[in-house]
Amino acid sequence: MDKKTVVLTNEMVKKYVSIDDVIECVENVWKWYGEKQVIMPPKITTDMSSLGVKGWFNSMPSYIGPLDSAGIKVVGGYDDNPKKGLPFIRSNILVTDPHDGFLKALVCGDWISDARTGAQPAIAMKYLAAKSDIITVLGAGRQAFYAVTCISRVHKIKELRICDISKEAREKFASYFPDADFKITPYESNEEACRESDVIITLTTANAVLVEEPWCKPGCLVLTMGSFQEVSDDIARKFDKLYLDHIAQGLHRGQFLPMAHRGEITEDDFAAEVPDIVAGKKPGRTDDKERLMCELVGMGSPDLCVATLAYNRAMESGEAMTEIDMMG
Secondary structure, eight states: OOOOOOEEEEHHHHOOOOOHHHHHHHHHHHHHHTTTTOOOOOOEEHHHHHHHGOOEEEEEEEEEETTTTEEEEEEEETTGGGTTTOOOOOEEEEEETTTTEEEEEEOOHHHHHHHHHHHHHHHHHHHOOOOSEEEEEEEEEEHHHHHHHHHHHHOOSSSEEESSSSSSHHHGGGOOOTSSSSSEEEEOOOHHHTOSSEEEEEOOOOOSSOGGGOOOOTEEEEEEEEOOOOOOOOOOOSSEEESOOOOHHTTSSGHHHHHHHHTTTOOGGOSHHHHHHHTTTSSSOOOOOEEEEEEOOOOOHHHHHHHHHHHHHHHHTTTOOEEEEOOO
């Protein structure tokens, strides 16, 4: 068999896939997952810190039935990367033939991971947000940029409030959106930024309570997307409904991990997984006054969808590719 493995760089991925494609992939894969057309076991985390390596990485395998594509996303966070001028989060994706195990493509997943992270709140808001007039984002990094980019393509925003521990980062954020048709305001105080906000999104590397329950108005949606706890346990205790993108993962990492360890929260406390809502199996928001909380811990299958799309389009283009004979 004369089959070669293709290497797709970050720039090649961006050449063949748009932000709108990524948004569509997230919604499609969530729907397919809710319809049980995606096989995706919970991610496995390898934390290297106990042996002196300041980093961790997740292994995220999946098979997407409607695309007949299998693969694995390997993504991690590396503490020393910012000092090296590298992003904290790094990702690579292996796209394989599900029928014979052939490695079809090695795809840089850095842009895919950032863009997919950004697309998640945009789609979640379609089903869970009462309004999107005022949005507060805590964290002014790359993933916040992509979140705002995706949200602004799907929702009408009047005001974006941006918070970050770095004054320079929060004040510079507006410059990334010179053509925005909404107001972008930097806030030093998380409380001031959160009060009267329709949607509050946490996108940080912190392990700290950044949002308190009294700051959240009726009808508010809180989306937590960091790797650790970012909002008060009282939000989970006092809000009307709780959601996750993937319950099996969400009880073992991120925002709900401490409560799960204490036995204070279980699978039965969640109204639904977001994919079940997108698939029409369970309702999303039903009352504009309800306060809803959703943790988006991240699923590897949407990334595989984007990588598969990039691979297919690259192969159809006829462009010369870097190819490797893995069997040679």
